[in-house]
Structures are given as C-alpha cells and as structure tokens.
Amino acid sequence: MDRLSLNQITTKAWSLPEAVAGCAEAGVRWIGLWRDKVAETGVEEAARLLKEYDVGVSSLCRGGFFTGVTPEGSPVDGVAQTRQAIDEAAALGADVLVLVVGGVNGSLKSSRQRVADAVGELAPYAGERGVRLGLEPLHPMQCAERSVLSTVDEALTIALEHPADQVGVIVDEFHVWWDPRIEESIAAATGRIAGFHVCDQKVPLTDTLLGRALPGDGPIDHRHLKACVEAAGYTGPIEVEVFDADLWRRPGGEVLAETIQAYRDHVS
Amino acid sequence: MDRLSLNQITTKAWSLPEAVAGCAEAGVRWIGLWRDKVAETGVEEAARLLKEYDVGVSSLCRGGFFTGVTPEGSPVDGVAQTRQAIDEAAALGADVLVLVVGGVNGSLKSSRQRVADAVGELAPYAGERGVRLGLEPLHPMQCAERSVLSTVDEALTIALEHPADQVGVIVDEFHVWWDPRIEESIAAATGRIAGFHVCDQKVPLTDTLLGRALPGDGPIDHRHLKACVEAAGYTGPIEVEVFDADLWRRPGGEVLAETIQAYRDHVS
Numbered sequence: 001m002d003r004l005s006l007n008q009i010t011t012k013a014w015s016l017p018e019a020v021a022g023c024a025e026a027g028v029r030w031i032g033l034w035r036d037k038v039a040e041t042g043v044e045e046a047a048r049l050l051k052e053y054d055v056g057v058s059s060l061c062r063g064g065f066f067t068g069v070t071p072e073g074s075p076v077d078g079v080a081q082t083r084q085a086i087d088e089a090a091a092l093g094a095d096v097l098v099l100v101v102g103g104v105n106g107s108l109k110s111s112r113q114r115v116a117d118a119v120g121e122l123a124p125y126a127g128e129r130g131v132r133l134g135l136e137p138l139h140p141m142q143c144a145e146r147s148v149l150s151t152v153d154e155a156l157t158i159a160l161e162h163p164a165d166q167v168g169v170i171v172d173e174f175h176v177w178w179d180p181r182i183e184e185s186i187a188a189a190t191g192r193i194a195g196f197h198v199c200d201q202k203v204p205l206t207d208t209l210l211g212r213a214l215p216g217d218g219p220i221d222h223r224h225l226k227a228c229v230e231a232a233g234y235t236g237p238i239e240v241e242v243f244d245a246d247l248w249r250r251p252g253g254e255v256l257a258e259t260i261q262a263y264r265d266h267v268s
Numbered sequence: 269m270d271r272l273s274l275n276q277i278t279t280k281a282w283s284l285p286e287a288v289a290g291c292a293e294a295g296v297r298w299i300g301l302w303r304d305k306v307a308e309t310g311v312e313e314a315a316r317l318l319k320e321y322d323v324g325v326s327s328l329c330r331g332g333f334f335t336g337v338t339p340e341g342s343p344v345d346g347v348a349q350t351r352q353a354i355d356e357a358a359a360l361g362a363d364v365l366v367l368v369v370g371g372v373n374g375s376l377k378s379s380r381q382r383v384a385d386a387v388g389e390l391a392p393y394a395g396e397r398g399v400r401l402g403l404e405p406l407h408p409m410q411c412a413e414r415s416v417l418s419t420v421d422e423a424l425t426i427a428l429e430h431p432a433d434q435v436g437v438i439v440d441e442f443h444v445w446w447d448p449r450i451e452e453s454i455a456a457a458t459g460r461i462a463g464f465h466v467c468d469q470k471v472p473l474t475d476t477l478l479g480r481a482l483p484g485d486g487p488i489d490h491r492h493l494k495a496c497v498e499a500a501g502y503t504g505p506i507e508v509e510v511f512d513a514d515l516w517r518r519p520g521g522e523v524l525a526e527t528i529q530a531y532r533d534h535v536s
Contacts, residue, residue: 104487108446140407140409140446140447141407141408141476142473143487144446144469144472144486144487150446150447150448151448177376178376178411178418179408179418180380180419180421204412204413205413206475206476208409208474208476218412219371219376221376
C-alpha cells in the first residue's frame with residue numbers, strides 16, 4: 001500500500017480537495033494530479049491541502065503537444081504551455097511532469113523530430129526547477145492524434161540525450177503491454193523510469209480512449225510488468241489510472257475502495 | 269495499375285462474381301479474396317470465374333486463430349481450419365494465405381508460443397500445396413482479441429524459422445505505420461514479404477476495427493512505405509483493403525472507381 005497512488009482521473013467525479021482528503025482517509029499516500037483539477041482549486045490551495053493531508057504527488061499530468069496541434073486539431077504552443085506546467089509541478093512538489101508529446105502534424109518523421117527538439121529545449125528548464133520530464137509513450141492507436149511516441153524504446157532514445165534527473169520515461173501498462181519488446185525495453189530503461197501506471201484493457205476494446213478497466217479485468221499481467229520495472233530500478237509510486245465512463249459516473253469513495261482492492265489483488 | 273489489387277472487403281456490397289467482373293471491367297488485374305465470399309459462390313465456380321475474367325488472386329483471407337479462441341470468445345481449432353483454408357487457396361490459385369493468428373488466451377507469452385507452434389505444424393503442409401503462409405501483424409489495439417503478433421519484427425522472427433517459400437509476412441499499412449522501427453523491420457524482411465496492403469487511418473480514430481479510409485485521407489505516407497517494401501524486394505500486387513461502414517453501404521462499382529483514383533493519387 002505504501003506505493004499505491006491514485007491517479008485522480010480514476011475518480012473523476014471528485015474535486016482535488018475531495019480526492020486528497022479521500023486518499024488520506026483511505027491510507028493512500030500518493031496522488032497523481034491533473035492540471036484541470038488543480039486549476040479549479042488553485043495551485044497554492046492545492047499545495048496547502050497536500051501538505052495538510054500529507055499526501056505526496058507522484059506526478060502532474062500533463063505537458064506536451066509539441067507537434068503544435070491539439071487532439072481536436074487546434075494550434076497550440078506546447079513548449080510554452082509545458083513551461084507553465086513545469087512551474088506548476090515545482091509549486092506542487094511534484095517530482096515528475098508527464099508529457100503527452102502530440103500527434104502527427106506534417107510527416108510522422110518531422111513530428112518526432114519536433115518532439116525531440118522540444119524536449120531538448122525544456123529539459124534544462126525542468127532540471128533547474130527540480131522537475132523531471134516523464135516521456136509517456138501512448139498506445140499506437142493514439143499516434144495520429146495524441147502521441148507520435150508509441151514505444152518505451154522510442155521514448156528512451158530521446159530521454160538518453162539528457163541527464164537522467166531531467167528526463168525519464170513513464171511506463172503505462174495500457175499503452176505498452178502488447179509490445180513484444182517490452183521486457184528488453186524496460187530493462188534498457190534502467191535508471192530512467194519516472195513512473196509506472198497500471199490499469200487493464202477492456203475486451204472487446206471498442207473505445208480508443210476509454211477502453212480501460214481496473215487491474216484484473218483484462219489481458220495485462222501486472223505482476224510481471226511490475227517485476228520488470230522493479231528490476232530496472234523503479235521503486236517509486238504506482239499510479240492506478242483508469243479512463244472509464246462507468247467508473248466516472250460513480251462516487252469517488254466507492255471507486256477508490258475498488259481501486260485499492262484491485263491493486264491488492266492484482267498488482268502488489 | 270498492373271500491381272493494384274482490390275481486396276474484396278473494400279467492396280463488401282459486391283458478391284465474388286460481381287467483384288471479379290468489376291475488376292476485369294475496370295482493368296484491375298488482381299483481387300484479394302475472403303473465404304466467406306468464396307463460400308457463397310463455391311470454390312470451383314470462383315476458380316472458374318477468375319480464369320474466365322483473367323483476374324489473379326493476390327491472397328486469400330484468412331486462416332489463423334491459433335490461440336484457440338475467436339474474437340467473440342468461442343473455442344476454435346485454428347490449425348484444422350487453416351488446413352482447409354490452405355486447400356482452398358491452392359484450389360483458387362492463390363499464392364498466399366493471410367493469417368490472423370489469434371488473440372490472448374491464457375498468458376500473452378504462451379499465446380505467442382502457440383502461434384509459433386501452429387505455424388511450424390502448418391508450414392510444410394502449405395509448402396506441399398504451393399501456398400505461402402502470410403503472417404500478418406495486426407495493430408496493437410487488436411492484440412487481445414485478434415492477433416498476438418503486433419509488429420513486422422515479431423512476425424518475421426517466426427517466419428525465419430521456415431523456408432521463405434512457405435512462410436512470409438504481410439505488411440498492412442494500417443497495422444504498422446506508427447511503428448518507429450518499421451523501416452528497419454521491413455528491410456530485415458527482405459525476401460520474406462508476402463503482401464503489401466494499403467489504406468489510410470481515420471482521424472480521429474473512433475473505431476478499433478472500421479477506422480480505415482481510402483489512401484490519402486489520413487496520416488500514412490504510402491509512397492514511403494511502398495518504397496520500403498520495394499527496397500526489400502517486394503514487387504507483387506498491392507491490395508487496397510478498407511474496412512469502412514460508409515464505403516460498404518455504397519455500390520461496388522463506385523467504390524472501385526474511387527479506389528483506383530486513390531491508388532493513382534497516393535500510392536503508385
């Protein structure tokens with residue numbers, strides 16, 4: 001239980017104050033924050049609540065969109081927005097800022113180059129503020145719209161160009177469980193893993209964004225992947241991060257209780 | 269135009285006789301057949317029509333499901349069914365039988381081993397009948413239900429255990445375009461490519477099965493991938509294979525005309 005972190009998207013019905021208090025009450029020591037929820041409460045008040053309830057921030061989600069376009073197709077200055085997100089992460093005491101790097105804009109190759117360039121521009125800025133950038137490869141079904149980084153290997157290649165305390169990779173099971181190279185990719189990322197996110201995949205998979213479930217209801221071998229990231233030196237918080245419309249409709253307290261049970265039964 | 273092949277799923281409204289006649293009329297020399305359409309017409313009659321209209325079979329779709337379960341979750345003897353499919357391919361004069369290997373049943377690792385074992389069992393049988401097995405990696409979003417082979421690399425690893433005339437790999441753009449290793453994977457598959465299927469991906473991608481479009485309407489660089497497979501020695505038919513509910517509702521002749529135009533504009 002010491003390592004369990006509630007990624008607050010899982011309990012979407014809860015505000016940030018409710019989620020922080022809910023974690024404290026349930027004995028969950030970590031929380032993964034989202035910027036829209038932080039904005040509702042305000043950064044200072046959020047930081048105060050985290051301190052009051054003694055809940056640590058495993059990560060802040062998210063910066064990125066370096067290819068210059070949102071998933072909806074609008075232009076965006078991802079570098080500028082990510083600078084703000086780095087400042088916010090520092091103010092919240094979050095060690096890690098999760099990056100969703102952005103989808104295809106122009107060619108796939110040039111999109112990937114823009115991502116590498118943006119990380120190069122931002123890494124020192126993050127390092128100065130004590131925030132580690134967490135490059136999160138997303139599932140290939142989200143390549144066109146959200147992330148031209150699809151594998152741990154590919155994220156690691158970019159991370160390795162920078163100091164380990166400035167850039168790491170996030171291993172999110174939903175995005176990478178299918179990868180035939182996942183074991184060797186995680187091993188290659190020793191010392192570079194900045195986060196481990198768990199959930200399951202719904203079967204059949206009918207939704208490209210909301211096809212997640214609590215651990216235990218799908219094809220992912222959580223203990224195997226947990227052993228892989230631990231062998232690669234990662235002993236930090238483990239976020240349970242579930243995008244699921246049914247869970248989102250339910251009270252946060254109920255969802256957190258089930259999250260804790262699923263974590264005990266299938267992950268820890 | 270010499271290399272264009274109509275995968276008949278693209279013109280789903282057409283029966284096999286309509287599709288074969290339609291190809292001949294439009295000057296399309298190749299067709300990719302599906303077993304359900306062949307069954308409606310009968311193998312002998314289908315073979316007769318192909319000869320009469322002088323249309324070659326670029327591939328027969330499909331054998332596989334070696335992990336013992338259908339996408340709907342029913343038990344299936346994939347090896348026995350694939351033997352029948354190999355016989356059918358031989359009777360139709362199809363050089364290649366496309367394999368969709370099956371989804372996760374038990375662990376991912378054991379599922380992949382079952383696939384490798386099944387290919388080992390079937391390769392000599394196929395070789396004796398002049399049919400090449402085409403291992404088709406499917407998009408990772410179809411890993412749980414349809415194919416534990418997700419990358420060209422992984423399919424190639426299995427193919428290389430057998431003679432090149434018995435087992436090859438199918439490169440279908442929709443499934444592999446996002447792969448950061450696709451160029452080197454295709455290069456490694458020199459002499460092993462048994463088919464090249466083109467289409468585009470819809471953006472946003474909202475359906476895991478029907479998210480395809482005619483070439484030109486998505487993020488895939490067809491001429492780049494075509495150059496890659498050609499550099500790897502593949503000079504055979506190029507199938508346009510589109511699963512799209514809107515296309516399927518329209519008359520086959522219209523769809524084929526658009527297919528030819530899209531192929532000319534974006535592929536050839």
